[in-house]
Structures are given as C-alpha cells and as structure tokens.
Amino acid sequence: MRYAYLALALFCVALVSILGFRGMTSTRPPNEVFPNTFFPEMSRQAKFKPQASTPFFADGRTDRPLPAGVVPRGELREDDFLYQGKDAKGEFARGFPEEILINAQLMARGQERYNIYCIPCHGALGDGNGITKSYGMGTTPTYHDDRLRQMPEGEIFNTITHGKGTMMSYADKLSPQDRWAVIAYVRALQRAETGAPADVPPSHKPELGLK
Structure with a gap:
C-alpha cells in the first residue's frame, strides 16, 4: 500500500513540475496574462490625475496641500549657522x-558658482562693474x-538666500554649501584688492614671479 502512496506522490510532483513549473516566461503585462474578468483592477486602477477635481475631498481638489510643519527627508536643517x-x-x-x-576645492567651487550667477552684476573683480551695468x-x-x-x-549668506533690493533670491540655484563657497570666494576677492606681496606665502611666490 505504501508503494501506492509513493507512486501517487511522485505522480503529483511530476504533474506540478510539468504544468506549474514549465520554465516559460512572458513579456506580456499581468493584465494580459490574467483575464480582466478575474483581475480587473490591473488594467483599470483607481487613481487621481494631477489638477483634476474629485468629490472625495471637501475642497474638490485632487492635489493635496502639505501638512503643517512637514519636513522633507534629509531637510530638517537644525543648524542655524549652516542653513x-x-x-x-x-x-548674523x-x-x-x-x-x-x-x-x-571650496575656493574653486565658489569661483565656479560666482562666475555663473554673480559676475553679470558684481563683475569679475567684485567691483560692481558687471555687464548688467552697461544695460x-x-x-x-x-x-x-x-x-x-x-x-x-552670515548676513551675506542671508542676502544670497532671500535677496535684497533689486537682487533676487538665489536659494533655488545655490545650495547652502555653495552659498558659503561663494562667500569664501568673495572674501578672497576683497583680500586680493588690498593685498601686498608680503601676504603671499613663500611657497607660492615663485608661481607669481615674486621674491
């Protein structure tokens, strides 16, 4: 009798192997593999489209406002000095x-960002003689x-972040780290304006032809 059970078990395994694990793959989406009558939600999913209306919410809008006090992941920004x-x-x-x-590396980054966003108004030397002045x-x-x-x-950082007078905010163009890099480069421009040969480190004087 036990041989009969063993034979039946082997038959079931063989049947499942043949019918259920044939090794066949399909490139068709699930809603084509399975009839829509069994899985209709696969091809007709309930969803809200952008800028659409809906009676589900009291204001009739599908676009929902952010909850009060929400903070994007990684954007908590608790360091007041840095941010x-x-x-x-x-x-300040x-x-x-x-x-x-x-x-x-920071100075090079600051110079690069300065040349992109600041030169048009502030000029290459930081003297305010940018190309916008001629217009x-x-x-x-x-x-x-x-x-x-x-x-x-810190006040310069605040001006870059929020703008001042006719200067617009650059918060959407310069990350906080890039704003500090630009400030470092501005300080270098200021130092260079009144610099003297004695300010150059001895190791760099040969590069500038100084003794």
Whole structure:
C-alpha cells in the first residue's frame, strides 16, 4: 500500500513540475496574462490625475496641500549657522560654520558658482562693474566698500538666500554649501584688492614671479 502512496506522490510532483513549473516566461503585462474578468483592477486602477477635481475631498481638489510643519527627508536643517547664517542669539554670525572647510576645492567651487550667477552684476573683480551695468539695470555695490568688508558672513549668506533690493533670491540655484563657497570666494576677492606681496606665502611666490 505504501508503494501506492509513493507512486501517487511522485505522480503529483511530476504533474506540478510539468504544468506549474514549465520554465516559460512572458513579456506580456499581468493584465494580459490574467483575464480582466478575474483581475480587473490591473488594467483599470483607481487613481487621481494631477489638477483634476474629485468629490472625495471637501475642497474638490485632487492635489493635496502639505501638512503643517512637514519636513522633507534629509531637510530638517537644525543648524542655524549652516542653513541661516545666524548664531545662537539669532544674530548674523561671523566666520564660517565648522562643516565648511576653507580649502582649494571650496575656493574653486565658489569661483565656479560666482562666475555663473554673480559676475553679470558684481563683475569679475567684485567691483560692481558687471555687464548688467552697461544695460542700465541699476547700480550694484562694490564688495570693496568698507560696509561690505565689515559685513558678517552670515548676513551675506542671508542676502544670497532671500535677496535684497533689486537682487533676487538665489536659494533655488545655490545650495547652502555653495552659498558659503561663494562667500569664501568673495572674501578672497576683497583680500586680493588690498593685498601686498608680503601676504603671499613663500611657497607660492615663485608661481607669481615674486621674491
């Protein structure tokens, strides 16, 4: 009798192997493999289309506003110095956040971003003689003015972020890290304006033909 059960088990395994695991693949989507009568939701999914209306919500809109206080993942930005340019007292901070390392790579990045977004108005030397001046688009202050030389780095960061006067905000074009890089490059332009050969490190003097 046990041989009969064993034979039946082997038969079932063989049947499943032949019918259920034939090794065949299909490139057709599931709604074509399975009849719509069994899985109608595969081809006719209920969904809201952008800018459409719906009676489901009280305001009749499918586009939903963000909940109050929602923060995108990775965008909590608790560091006020890094993301707002302010110190613990809520005042514009001087210097740079500890996350911003002043090195050749940062300066090169700052110069690149400056050349893209700042040169048209502020000029290559930071003197306010950009190309927009020749088109009568207003007067741009020079970075070499004492007021801007003494301005806290945090205030410059705030101006880049929110804009000021006729200058628009660049928050959508420059990340917080890039804003600090631009500020570092602006400080370099200011230093270069009043620099002297004695300010050049001895190791770099031969590159500039200095003794």
